[in-house]
Structures are given as structure tokens and as C-alpha cells.
Amino acid sequence: MDIGIIDEIIDKHGGESGALIQILLDIQGAVNWLPKEALARVSEKLSVPMSRIQHITTFYKTFSLTPKGRHEIHVCLGTACHVRGAQDILATVEEVTGVKPGETDPDLNFSVETVSCLGCCALGPVMVVDGEYHGNVKPAETAKVLSQLKLTETAEALEKLKQSETAEVLNLCACQ
Amino acid sequence: MPQFTTPAELEAYRREVLSGRDSAKPCITLCSGSACHATGSNKVAAAIALEIEKQGVAAEVDFRRTGCHGFCEQGPIVVIYPQGVCYLKVQPEDIEEIITKSIKEQQVVERLIYADPNTGERTPLEEEIPFYKNQQRLILGSNLKIDPKNLDDYIAVGGFQALVKVLFEMTSEQVVDEVKSAKLRGRGGAGFPSGVKWDFARQAPGAQKYVVVNCDEGDPGAYMDRSVMEGNPFAVLEGLMIGAYAIGASEGYVYVRQEYPLAVENLAVALKKAAESGLLGTDILGSGFDFTVKVHRGAGAFICGEETSLLNSLEGKPGEPNARPPFPATKGLWGKPTNINNVETWANIPLIINKGAAAFSSIGTEGSKGTKIFSLVGKVNNTGLVEVPMGATLRDIIFKIGGGVPGGKKFKAVQTGGPSGGCLPESLLDTKVDFDELTKAGAMMGSGGMIVMDEDTCLVDIARYFLKFLSDESCGKCTPCREGIRQMLKILTNMTEGRGKEGDIELLQALAEATLGSSMCALGKTAPNPVLSTLTHFRDEYAAHIHNRKCPALSCKELIAYYIEPEKCKGCGACFRICPAAAIEGEKKQVHVVTQHKCTKCGGCLEACPAAFDAVRVLSGEPVPEPVAAEA
Numbered sequence: 001m002d003i004g005i006i007d008e009i010i011d012k013h014g015g016e017s018g019a020l021i022q023i024l025l026d027i028q029g030a031v032n033w034l035p036k037e038a039l040a041r042v043s044e045k046l047s048v049p050m051s052r053i054q055h056i057t058t059f060y061k062t063f064s065l066t067p068k069g070r071h072e073i074h075v076c077l078g079t080a081c082h083v084r085g086a087q088d089i090l091a092t093v094e095e096v097t098g099v100k101p102g103e104t105d106p107d108l109n110f111s112v113e114t115v116s117c118l119g120c121c122a123l124g125p126v127m128v129v130d131g132e133y134h135g136n137v138k139p140a141e142t143a144k145v146l147s148q149l150k151l152t153e154t155a156e157a158l159e160k161l162k163q164s165e166t167a168e169v170l171n172l173c174a175c176q
Numbered sequence: 177m178p179q180f181t182t183p184a185e186l187e188a189y190r191r192e193v194l195s196g197r198d199s200a201k202p203c204i205t206l207c208s209g210s211a212c213h214a215t216g217s218n219k220v221a222a223a224i225a226l227e228i229e230k231q232g233v234a235a236e237v238d239f240r241r242t243g244c245h246g247f248c249e250q251g252p253i254v255v256i257y258p259q260g261v262c263y264l265k266v267q268p269e270d271i272e273e274i275i276t277k278s279i280k281e282q283q284v285v286e287r288l289i290y291a292d293p294n295t296g297e298r299t300p301l302e303e304e305i306p307f308y309k310n311q312q313r314l315i316l317g318s319n320l321k322i323d324p325k326n327l328d329d330y331i332a333v334g335g336f337q338a339l340v341k342v343l344f345e346m347t348s349e350q351v352v353d354e355v356k357s358a359k360l361r362g363r364g365g366a367g368f369p370s371g372v373k374w375d376f377a378r379q380a381p382g383a384q385k386y387v388v389v390n391c392d393e394g395d396p397g398a399y400m401d402r403s404v405m406e407g408n409p410f411a412v413l414e415g416l417m418i419g420a421y422a423i424g425a426s427e428g429y430v431y432v433r434q435e436y437p438l439a440v441e442n443l444a445v446a447l448k449k450a451a452e453s454g455l456l457g458t459d460i461l462g463s464g465f466d467f468t469v470k471v472h473r474g475a476g477a478f479i480c481g482e483e484t485s486l487l488n489s490l491e492g493k494p495g496e497p498n499a500r501p502p503f504p505a506t507k508g509l510w511g512k513p514t515n516i517n518n519v520e521t522w523a524n525i526p527l528i529i530n531k532g533a534a535a536f537s538s539i540g541t542e543g544s545k546g547t548k549i550f551s552l553v554g555k556v557n558n559t560g561l562v563e564v565p566m567g568a569t570l571r572d573i574i575f576k577i578g579g580g581v582p583g584g585k586k587f588k589a590v591q592t593g594g595p596s597g598g599c600l601p602e603s604l605l606d607t608k609v610d611f612d613e614l615t616k617a618g619a620m621m622g623s624g625g626m627i628v629m630d631e632d633t634c635l636v637d638i639a640r641y642f643l644k645f646l647s648d649e650s651c652g653k654c655t656p657c658r659e660g661i662r663q664m665l666k667i668l669t670n671m672t673e674g675r676g677k678e679g680d681i682e683l684l685q686a687l688a689e690a691t692l693g694s695s696m697c698a699l700g701k702t703a704p705n706p707v708l709s710t711l712t713h714f715r716d717e718y719a720a721h722i723h724n725r726k727c728p729a730l731s732c733k734e735l736i737a738y739y740i741e742p743e744k745c746k747g748c749g750a751c752f753r754i755c756p757a758a759a760i761e762g763e764k765k766q767v768h769v770v771t772q773h774k775c776t777k778c779g780g781c782l783e784a785c786p787a788a789f790d791a792v793r794v795l796s797g798e799p800v801p802e803p804v805a806a807e808a
């Protein structure tokens with residue numbers, strides 16, 4: 001992680017301790033989670049004790065103290081979505097990704113979160129995949145969207161693997 | 177960017193903007209609220225811009241992206257002015273036809289206009305669609321006329337006239353009196369008279385005071401505040417400035433939940449433009465009034481909608497509530513007198529000042545004045561945002577505007593007031609939307625969520641759902657709320673999973689009363705409401721869960737079983753192929769059987785079974801018959 005980004009964010013808010021939550025939100029937005037070094041920097045520059053930062057980061061649901069997956073899936077469990085079958089959508093998401101709500105898989109492919117209303121209640125059930133809203137979703141459609149993502153992930157992973165293998169072979173050649 | 181240093185300059189600019197606009201010139205408007213983003217509004221916008229270029233009509237037609245029109249289920253919505261022809265569910269491929277026909281040939285694209293789901297009758301004009309016709313859109317109506325990021329649009333519809341009137345013609349006391357006599361009550365939930373609250377803050381001693389907009393909107397299933405903030409941020413700002421002048425504040429805060437990125441963005445643009453044109457800052461319009469606004473994004477906590485928690489959060493602390501008194505009006509943000517109102521409350525203020533308290537209070541009932549926006553969602557045909565005068569009945573809203581329950585199902589209950597509210601049955605549908613009437617009926621006005629439920633919704637599960645939500649959201653500071661909710665949730669979960677016991681209902685009742693009476697803030701004080709209202713109106717359903725292990729709505733998964741009737745099954749294999757759990761056995765042309773221990777109760781077989789056979793049944797509270805081997 002580039003600590004420069006963190007400094008920039010803190011400076012943007014004028015280093016005010018009242019802006020603590022706003023600073024943490026911006027860090028989370030920039031690096032997708034709150035790494036320990038970043039929090040230590042915030043604590044130091046704002047002169048706020050680490051205990052208070054811990055209190056805040058665990059109190060508010062937006063903050064994540066572990067890295068998030070490349071793809072973030074939010075399933076709305078708000079009342080409007082609940083009465084229109086949001087539970088079945090969540091079950092499908094869990095089944096296809098193998099990830100439980102609030103968790104991320106070890107390969108950092110998917111993070112699954114539940115939310116209590118995204119403000120698109122008229123379109124319930126609602127799911128957001130990487131910032132893209134899907135309204136009136138059915139389990140079958142959910143499975144399709146996610147399987148597609150999974151396929152691209154696998155293809156990309158294979159591609160990477162191939163490249164690294166080629167690189168290794170090249171390395172070997174160079175050594176010889 | 178224009179610069180305004182006097183009211184005369186603002187007025188001159190308004191006339192200039194208006195004279196540059198030809199009201200007869202066609203204008204294509206596209207709703208671009210968040211819900212419409214979900215249905216592809218951005219792609220439609222790109223298609224409109226492209227098509228205008230392609231057909232070379234840029235000089236003859238204006239294009240405006242506006243906030244939410246409210247009829248979200250039918251989005252994206254395109255309305256063509258001046259006629260007001262309304263096209264629903266518009267996709268990029270429809271644009272060519274719309275521009276050719278509607279703009280060039282002055283015709284209507286029949287297939288895209290509203291068709292009555294029952295009669296098929298088509299209605300081209302927006303104002304005549306039943307969903308809109310039965311509303312009174314004093315607040316939301318402006319959303320259709322303005323681009324939320326365009327200061328000129330807001331000025332053109334009379335924006336900041338109320339501010340000018342207040343700054344130059346009224347004393348702070350007169351402003352407070354006007355709001356008092358309008359009898360405006362807060363739209364954030366509790367319905368406290370806004371003028372009275374303003375007066376407390378105005379009279380509180382102290383040189384430094386604050387005004388705050390509550391746009392935390394944590395009530396799940398409600399999005400009125402989001403649409404007002406996204407669609408008309410200048411109106412909220414104008415209301416806030418008038419409030420600031422009235423109580424003597426020079427700084428304001430807007431607390432917006434970060435789950436609403438578009439609201440944050442539109443608000444930020446509005447604030448920037450207001451500041452650049454001299455409508456924010458020092459000596460506004462030469463009146464001597466100074467005012468600045470900061471935006472604070474919430475980080476995801478329902479309790480932060482509660483005013484004392486919100487103020488703690490604004491100070492950069494965890495959003496835990498404080499016991500009241502002292503109320504924020506005397507000791508609020510940083511210990512200074514603070515007036516906090518809901519988004520919709522603030523948006524009503526310019527209206528009251530412009531039209532006068534008498535005109536405002538002529539709308540509504542004795543105890544509740546003006547209009548209220550509801551988020552009409554769930555099992556209802558026309559979901560979306562509706563704005564009605566106070567005093568409209570629930571029946572009018574759900575059936576006249578909402579078009580009733582879809583799929584020929586029966587209406588069962590309507591939930592109002594969010595997690596603090598209650599569920600009302602059919603027999604109470606003639607209740608008026610009015611702060612006091614709804615409370616009397618056992619529900620609550622709340623912030624405006626209105627969730628319709630049909631015969632497939634289990635009310636015990638709904639009570640469980642709300643308590644699960646509240647147990648996750650209780651901050652844990654006081655014991656009655658933390659433990660009371662948790663214990664009630666445990667009992668309700670047991671019931672929905674088939675472990676209900678004799679005496680559970682009485683225990684729930686006792687716990688509800690204890691939590692209600694001894695929690696510190698309104699979250700705990702109102703948390704038992706979903707339980708109490710369902711116990712009052714749907715006690716039979718509780719009893720069936722406990723005594724017969726039966727879910728009458730056939731919704732609680734642990735209490736139902738899918739069963740294929742051997743007499744009706746033709747062995748077509750449709751259910752067999754769809755079952756994701758491989759729980760269905762049977763050869764072709766043989767009767768199929770659900771293997772109960774493998775079944776995940778997804779309901780796929782019920783949907784897959786051809787209507788002509790109708791062989792799948794959902795059982796609850798009765799044993800599943802033993803399978804019989806038989807030819808189909």
C-alpha cells in the first residue's frame with residue numbers, strides 16, 4: 001500500500017479529528033479496505049488514539065478490516081426486497097460463489113455483503129454487482145450473472161498463470 | 177456562473193433565464209434517479225444524445241436529465257414536454273422511433289405509453305395515468321421540471337424566492353411563526369411540530385448555532401429522502417437556509433448515508449454552484465446573513481438516523497445515542513443549540529414561505545398538514561414514490577394509485593413506519609394517513625415506508641425480520657434494548673422454525689412491554705411495535721405456528737413441504753429437470769416423488785409443473801403422505 005495516498009486523504013480533510021469518519025470512508029473507497037498501516041497513520045496524524053479508531057471501524061458497517069474481493073456483491077435484504085424473495089437471491093449468491101455474507105473467499109475473487117435497503121425498493125429484490133444495480137432479479141438470473149463473472153475470473157487466472165509460466169521459462173532460458 | 181449580490185440581480189437573472197426559454201419548444205426529459213440507473217437510464221441518455229445529433233434536431237429540441245419521477249417500476253421514464261407525453265420502460269433501441277415520431281411528426285409511440293393492466297386502455301399523458309392522477313405532488317412535482325445539477329433550472333421555477341422574502345421582509349420570529357401556523361410536522365418519523373422546535377433553538381442562548389439535514393434514511397424499504405435529495409437538492413438547501421436564518425445559525429451540515437452516492441454527488445454540485453454564485457457564503461445577497469454547509473457521509477448504522485446519535489457521528493464519534501433531555505435544540509452539535517430536521521421537512525419550507533401558512537395548512541387533516549411522500553413497495557402493482565395530501569386513506573393509496581396486489585393474490589397487510597411501525601390488516605384500510613390516526617391504529621407514520629404484503633407473506637416472519645434487523649442495529653448501549661430485542665428474536669425464530677412453545681405469545685408480550693418501557697432511545701422504545709401490531713391483528717397466525725407447526729402463508733421454510741400429488745402427476749419430468757438438489761425421483765411416465773430430506777424448498781418444482789397438471793402442492797401443518805408407486 002502506498003502511504004502517500006493516505007497522507008493525501010488526511011490532508012484533504014485538513015487533518016481535522018472531527019473528519020475521522022470521512023477520512024476512513026475515503027481510505028476505504030481508495031484501497032477497498034482499511035489496512036493496519038493506514039489506520040496507524042491516521043491515528044498518528046490526527047492524534048486520535050488507536051482504540052477510538054477501532055471503536056469506529058467496528059461500529060460502522062461500511063468499514064472492512066480485511067481485504068475485499070475483486071468483485072463485490074451486495075444483496076439487499078430490506079423490507080421491500082424481503083417480501084419479494086430476497087432470501088432466495090442471497091441463497092443463490094452463496095451457492096454460486098461459495099461465499100457467505102460478510103465474507104470473502106481466500107482467492108479474493110468475491111466478497112458478499114447484505115445491506116438493508118439501497119433505495120431502489122420499487123425494483124426489489126435488488127442486487128449490486130461491482131457497482132452495477134440489478135433490479136427485480138430472480139434466482140436463475142442471479143446465477144447467470146455470477147457464473148459469467150466466475151468464468152471471466154477463471155479465464156483471467158489461467159491467462160495470468162500462463163504468462164507467469166512463460167516468464168519462468170524465459171527466465172530459465174536466460175539463466176542457461 | 178452568475179454572481180448575485182442583491183435580490184434584484186437574482187430576479188433579473190431569473191427573467192433572463194426565462195426569456196431565453198421557449199415553453200413551446202419540445203423538451204425530452206429522462207428520469208435519472210438511482211432506481212432508473214438500475215433499469216439502464218444511462219444507456220438511454222447516451223442514446224438520446226446520439227439520436228438528437230444523428231437526426232439533426234439539436235436546435236429544435238431540449239434534452240434534460242431529471243430526478244426521480246416516482247413511477248420507478250416502469251423506469252426509465254421519458255416525458256416529452258410541453259404536451260407531457262409519457263413513455264415507460266424506455267430502452268436505447270426505442271429512441272430513434274421516439275424522436276422521429278414524437279418530435280418530428282408530432283405523433284405518439286403507442287407501444288410505449290401506459291396501458292391499463294386490466295382493460296388495456298392506453299393513456300399517453302403523464303398527468304392522466306392513474307398512478308399520477310390521484311397524487312398531489314407539491315414536493316416531488318419539481319423533480320420533473322429540473323435538472324438537479326442545474327442552478328438555472330431551479331431559479332427558473334422560482335428557486336430562492338422564499339429565501340429572498342425571508343431575508344429582506346421577515347424577522348426570524350416571523351419566520352418561526354409562519355412555520356408554526358402552517359402546522360408543519362417533522363417528516364422524519366416522530367411528527368414533532370417543526371415551528372415549535374425551531375423556536376426552542378431560536379430562543380436558546382448562544383452565539384454559535386447549527387442546522388442539520390437528516391438524510392440518513394435508514395428505514396429499509398423507504399427512499400423518499402433519497403429521491404428528494406437526488407432530484408432537488410437546491411430546495412432542501414433553500415429550506416435549510418431559511419431555518420438557519422430563523423434560529424440564528426451560520427453553519428449547516430447535511431448527513432447523507434454513503435449508500436446514496438448519487439445524492440451525495442448531486443448535493444455536492446448544488447452546494448458548489450450555490451457558493452460560486454454567492455448564494456452561500458458571507459453577506460448573502462447583501463442581507464448580512466452568512467451561511468456555509470458541510471456534507472457528512474454516514475458510514476452505515478441505522479441508529480445514526482436518531483438525532484443524538486447523528487450529532488455524535490457528525491463529531492467523528494461512534495453514533496451512539498444520548499439520553500434526552502438535554503435536547504439538541506439547547507445542547508446539540510459540539511454542545512451548541514442545533515436544529516435538526518428531515519430532508520422532506522426542509523423541502524416543505526420554501527413552499528410554506530412562498531405560498532403562505534394558510535395555503536399550506538388548507539391541505540390535510542386537522543392534526544397533519546400538507547402532503548406526505550410514501551415509498552409504495554412490496555406486493556403492489558405500481559411500485560414507486562407517491563405523494564398524497566394527509567388524510568388520504570391507505571386503501572386509496574394501495575388500490576387507486578398502487579393498482580392493487582399483483583398476480584390475482586389477496587391483500588393481507590400493509591406495513592408503515594419502518595422497524596418502529598406496525599402492520600395493518602384489510603379491516604383497517606380506511607385509516608387515513610395522518611400522524612395520529614396511524615398511531616391510533618397501532619402503526620406509525622414513520623418516515624414514509626409503505627410495504628404491501630399479500631397472502632404469501634407470513635406475518636410472524638415479518639415480525640422476526642424486523643427484530644433481526646433491529647438486533648443487528650441496536651447499538652448495545654442500554655440493556656433493555658440489547659437483550660429485550662435479542663430474546664424476542666429468539667422466540668420468533670423458534671416459532672418460524674417449528675420450535676414454538678405454549679406460553680411463547682405471553683412471554684413475547686411481556687418482553688415487548690419491558691423493552692418499550694425502559695429503553696434509552698426511540699430505537700428500543702419502538703422496537704416491539706412490529707411484534708405488538710402483528711400480535712394484535714394476526715394472532716391466529718402465531719397460534720398456528722405454535723400449536724399446529726403450520727405456516728398459513730406457506731412461507732416459513734422449516735414448516736412446509738413440497739408434495740407431488742400422484743393422481744395429478746403425468747411424469748413429464750419438468751420438475752425433475754429443474755430441481756437443483758436432485759431431490760425428485762421418478763422415471764419418465766412414472767409418478768414423481770419429492771425426497772423430503774434432500775429438498776431445499778426452493779419452490780422450483782412448483783413453478784416448473786405445467787399449469788395443466790398442477791400436481792405440486794405445498795403442505796404445512798399436516799404430514800406428507802407416503803409415496804405410492806403408480807403408473808402416471
Ligand SMILES: Cc1cc2nc3c(=O)[nH]c(=O)nc-3n(C[C@H](O)[C@H](O)[C@H](O)COP(=O)(O)O)c2cc1C
Nearest residue numbers: 362363364390393394481482483517518521698699
Ligand atoms: C432509530 C431511529 C432512527 C431514525 N432514523 C431517521 C432517519 O433515517 N431519518 C430521519 O429524518 N429521522 C430519523 N429518526 C428521527 C430523528 O431522531 C429526528 O426525530 C428527526 O430527524 C427530526 O426531524 P423532523 O422533525 O423533521 O422529523 C430516527 C429516529 C430513531 C429513534
Ligand code: FES
Nearest residue numbers: 076078081118121
Ligand atoms: S428494500 Fe431493497 S432496495 Fe430498499
